Amino acid sequence: MSVPVLYDFALDVRCYAVRLGASLMKREITIRDVDVVPGAEHLSAEMLTLNPKGSVPVLVDGDMVLTEPAAILTYLAKGAPWEPTTLTAIDWLVVASEALTTFNIARRAALFSQPGTQDFDGIAHGTRQSKAKLRQMEDQLSLGRLRGHSFVAGGLPGIADMLAFPVFAQSRDLRIEPEAYPALRLWARHMRVLPGFIGMPGVPDYH
Amino acid sequence: MNAPVAVALSRDVPPNTSIGVRVEDTEYVVWRDANGTAHIWEDRCPHRGMKLSLGFVRGDRIACLYHGWEYGTDGRCQKIPAHPELPVPDSITVGTFGTVESGGVIWLATNASTVDEAPLHPVRSMMVEADVKDVEAPDGTHVFIQPVSAGRTMLHICVEDATHAESAYLWALGLRIALEAAT
Numbered sequence: 589m590s591v592p593v594l595y596d597f598a599l600d601v602r603c604y605a606v607r608l609g610a611s612l613m614k615r616e617i618t619i620r621d622v623d624v625v626p627g628a629e630h631l632s633a634e635m636l637t638l639n640p641k642g643s644v645p646v647l648v649d650g651d652m653v654l655t656e657p658a659a660i661l662t663y664l665a666k667g668a669p670w671e672p673t674t675l676t677a678i679d680w681l682v683v684a685s686e687a688l689t690t691f692n693i694a695r696r697a698a699l700f701s702q703p704g705t706q707d708f709d710g711i712a713h714g715t716r717q718s719k720a721k722l723r724q725m726e727d728q729l730s731l732g733r734l735r736g737h738s739f740v741a742g743g744l745p746g747i748a749d750m751l752a753f754p755v756f757a758q759s760r761d762l763r764i765e766p767e768a769y770p771a772l773r774l775w776a777r778h779m780r781v782l783p784g785f786i787g788m789p790g791v792p793d794y795h
Numbered sequence: 796m797n798a799p800v801a802v803a804l805s806r807d808v809p810p811n812t813s814i815g816v817r818v819e820d821t822e823y824v825v826w827r828d829a830n831g832t833a834h835i836w837e838d839r840c841p842h843r844g845m846k847l848s849l850g851f852v853r854g855d856r857i858a859c860l861y862h863g864w865e866y867g868t869d870g871r872c873q874k875i876p877a878h879p880e881l882p883v884p885d886s887i888t889v890g891t892f893g894t895v896e897s898g899g900v901i902w903l904a905t906n907a908s909t910v911d912e913a914p915l916h917p918v919r920s921m922m923v924e925a926d927v928k929d930v931e932a933p934d935g936t937h938v939f940i941q942p943v944s945a946g947r948t949m950l951h952i953c954v955e956d957a958t959h960a961e962s963a964y965l966w967a968l969g970l971r972i973a974l975e976a977a978t
Contacts, residue, residue: 727968730919734960767817767943768922770807777812792860794851 591616592649592664595635597624599699601692601754602657603645604788609661609750612784613668617647625700658685661747672747680728680741684751687721691755691762694718698761715762722759722769725752729771738778745782753779757791799904801939801951804917805896808833813857815848818903820944823892824848825901828855828868833901837890840864841872847889900939900951912937915953918963923948923971925978930970936963946978 594610594617596603610617622644623629631642639646639655646653647660654660658681665671672678694714701707728740740748756772766773779785780793787793802816803825813826815838822838824847838846840859849860856865856873864887865874872887893904898912915937927948930938935956941949950970954963 730921731961731964734918734964765815765817767815767949768947770803770814770920773814774807774809777809 590650591618592647593618593620594660595620595622595638595644595646595648597622597630597644599789600624600644601695601758601788602643602688604754604791605657605688605751606645606647606660606664607788608753608786609657609670609747610664611786612745612750612782613664613670614784615664615668617664656685657688657751658682658747661750665747669744670746670750672741674741677741677746677748680748681746681751683724684740684748684755687718687725687755688751690714690721691718691759695758695761711762715764718755718759718762719764719768722756722764722772725756726769726771729775733771738775740775745779749775749779754788754791761790797906797908799893799895799902799908799910801900801941802835802903803901804920804951804953805833805899805901806917807920808901811852813848813850813852815846816941816949817943819942822846822848823903824850824857825894826852826857828852828857830855832868833894833896834868835892835894835901835903836866836870837892839889841887841889898937899953913955915955916957916960918952918954918960918967920949920951921967921971923950923974925974927974933963933966935959936966938967 596619630644636642641655646655654663662672672681694711697707697711737743739745740752756776800818808814808825808827810827810829810831813824816823816825824836824838827833838848840847842864843861845859845861847857847859850858855868858865863876864872866889867873870889870891872883875881875883895902895904895910897910898915899917902910924947926946927940932938935954937953939951943949952963952967954960
């Protein structure tokens with residue numbers, strides 16, 4: 589069986605969700621670094637041919653090209669206990685995927701954009717949106733715990749958790765303090781102790 | 796501040812973990828050692844001012860994320876990894892505060908005050924983006940108020956009867972909607 593290639597940028601939270609998921613699910617991938625900052629390699633002709641959106645991550649396995657973390661992780665989860673097989677799991681996978689997308693735009697602007705640009709001006713709005721998403725997940729986990737659930741879509745960890753984890757773990761980059769999210773904080777601890785957990789710059793891998 | 800203030804539900808701080816909390820704009824680290832005892836300290840490593848809540852708990856010590864300085868349950872520094880041979884001066888100490896655990900809630904208790912709550916079942920801690928002074932809760936539901944900062948209040952919600960937990964959750968969401976709409 590071939591080893592899928594992940595076009596990756598180490599500082600990107602969407603790429604981290606994929607690396608984290610591959611490690612948790614013990615799926616072998618080959619990392620191909622893309623020089624997004626400062627090289628803008630994701631906008632090169634080669635990368636745009638692969639992915640017209642000009643975004644990372646991109647997973648290539650033979651003829652198949654996937655560009656969204658939710659799809660990539662679902663593909664890697666095939667046959668694993670993490671595979672989203674219920675409609676509830678898919679429902680929360682979409683919710684978590686939206687949260688990650690929203691958060692990523694604001695965080696990328698906060699880390700890399702210059703004052704006076706449209707991206708920079710969008711940080712405040714993106715931060716408010718990210719807080720709203722975190723609150724939705726905090727409420728979901730708070731209610732779930734009363735029903736004996738520790739993870740976003742139920743009792744077992746799934747793709748939704750992999751997609752949501754980077755949002756909470758890196759929320760300080762938008763000056764969002766974790767104090768408002770006690771259920772997410774405990775859930776993040778459950779994630780950290782899973783075998784195969786890995787961090788990224790800003791997310792230590794000890795607990 | 797005189798009366799004890801609830802800062803977390805006990806179950807949200809398992810052994811070997813630390814969290815950061817804020818009471819009236821002052822930051823504290825709440826951590827639980829491997830033996831199960833909870834501690835509330837100043838959230839600041841005396842070395843470089845890093846938040847200890849970002850650190851990690853090993854046995855009966857909490858270590859700073861920055862340079863690994865370790866502090867024992869009395870707040871005194873026990874180890875400086877970069878200088879393993881150095882006897883650590885007593886003056887390197889983190890400020891500690893009275894910590895009481897009662898009713899399934901961890902309380903910041905200055906003035907050596909005590910708390911005596913009957914055992915309760917945790918529902919959730921819920922941040923409200925509003926100033927909250929009093930809450931009128933339904934019978935059997937307890938709400939402990941943690942003033943966080945201007946315009947922000949954490950409510951720690953518990954019930955006497957575990958079968959009422961979900962109805963208390965629903966009630967609390969209604970309360971949050973009403974409190975935030977009023978500001």
